[in-house]
Amino acid sequence: MQGSANLNLMIKAARKAARSLVKDFREVENLQVSAKGPGDFVSRADREAERIIKEELRGGRPTYGWLGEETGAEAGEDPTRRWIVDPLDGTTNFLHGLPHWAVSIALEHRGEVVAGVIYDPVKDEMFVAEKGQGAWMNDRRMRVSGRGAMIEAIFATGVPFGGRGTLPATLQDLARLMPVCAGVRRWGSAALDLAYVAAGRVDGYWERGISAWDMAAGLILVREAGGFAQGLRAGAKPLEDGGVIAGNAALFEPFAAIIRG
Ligand code: LIP
Numbered sequence: 001m002q003g004s005a006n007l008n009l010m011i012k013a014a015r016k017a018a019r020s021l022v023k024d025f026r027e028v029e030n031l032q033v034s035a036k037g038p039g040d041f042v043s044r045a046d047r048e049a050e051r052i053i054k055e056e057l058r059g060g061r062p063t064y065g066w067l068g069e070e071t072g073a074e075a076g077e078d079p080t081r082r083w084i085v086d087p088l089d090g091t092t093n094f095l096h097g098l099p100h101w102a103v104s105i106a107l108e109h110r111g112e113v114v115a116g117v118i119y120d121p122v123k124d125e126m127f128v129a130e131k132g133q134g135a136w137m138n139d140r141r142m143r144v145s146g147r148g149a150m151i152e153a154i155f156a157t158g159v160p161f162g163g164r165g166t167l168p169a170t171l172q173d174l175a176r177l178m179p180v181c182a183g184v185r186r187w188g189s190a191a192l193d194l195a196y197v198a199a200g201r202v203d204g205y206w207e208r209g210i211s212a213w214d215m216a217a218g219l220i221l222v223r224e225a226g227g228f229a230q231g232l233r234a235g236a237k238p239l240e241d242g243g244v245i246a247g248n249a250a251l252f253e254p255f256a257a258i259i260r261g
Helices: 005-031 039-060 091-095 167-180 190-198 212-224 252-260
Strands: 065-068 072-074 081-089 102-109 112-120 125-130 135-137 140-142 154-157 183-185 204-208 228-230 243-247
Touching: 005 039, 005 081, 005 091, 005 102, 005 112, 005 125, 039 065, 039 081, 039 091, 039 102, 065 212, 081 091, 081 190, 081 212, 102 190, 102 212, 112 190, 112 212, 125 190, 125 212, 135 190, 135 212, 154 167, 154 190, 167 183, 167 204, 167 252, 190 204, 190 212, 190 243, 204 252, 212 228, 212 243, 243 252
Parallel strands: 065 081, 154 183, 154 204
Antiparallel strands: 065 072, 081 102, 102 112, 112 125, 125 135, 135 140, 204 243, 228 243
């Protein structure tokens, strides 16, 4: 896939940040045994990755707005465009030396995500999509799965922890879904969960209480791969709804009906 100048800028920024994160990830694995643990070190790694991405993207497109997990929102001279960035999605996995995390970069135009890049440097898998140009993984075209029976389908989700208020609703989701599907996976990265729906590796994904930067890039990957991605409430936009339901074309409706209760 050739991609636009914006997409190539996003890919360059993701790769540059990933080089820094991979170096830090090797150190984190060593820090697991330290009494203090790697918490502060990972926070610094997260912030440095966002600094790298911001420098690249705002250097190339200085007028675009910004929304980043670590540095927050900044308006741009161009009120119609903004970057939405999670420099390290799967932070807890990273912190524990679990090799399942990603850099996620999205471009939003007039409230709609029009380009997305999710890069998993440990597995060297670059997931990209642009509106109307399809979804790709390492230059191979991606399509959502063709599975049409819920009982054969597997789903990904994020299970709240640490007293998060969405736990009761998520447990009810699981109680309704588990008996009628082939299984649920909790891998710890919303961005990669959505990328895996787009790649057909998992048939659907949902999560309550996640941020725009967790999901923005994954939304366009799923849609350009032939899937559907909507808010938890019927008709709601995920980025405004704080949650998402995504799935392949055949299963989205029955899956969404279960989650919406
Ligand atoms: C994470 C999400 C994940 C969710 C975690 C966390 P982070 O994002 O990708 O799906 O379950 O609670 O929000 O914090 O690693 O960028």
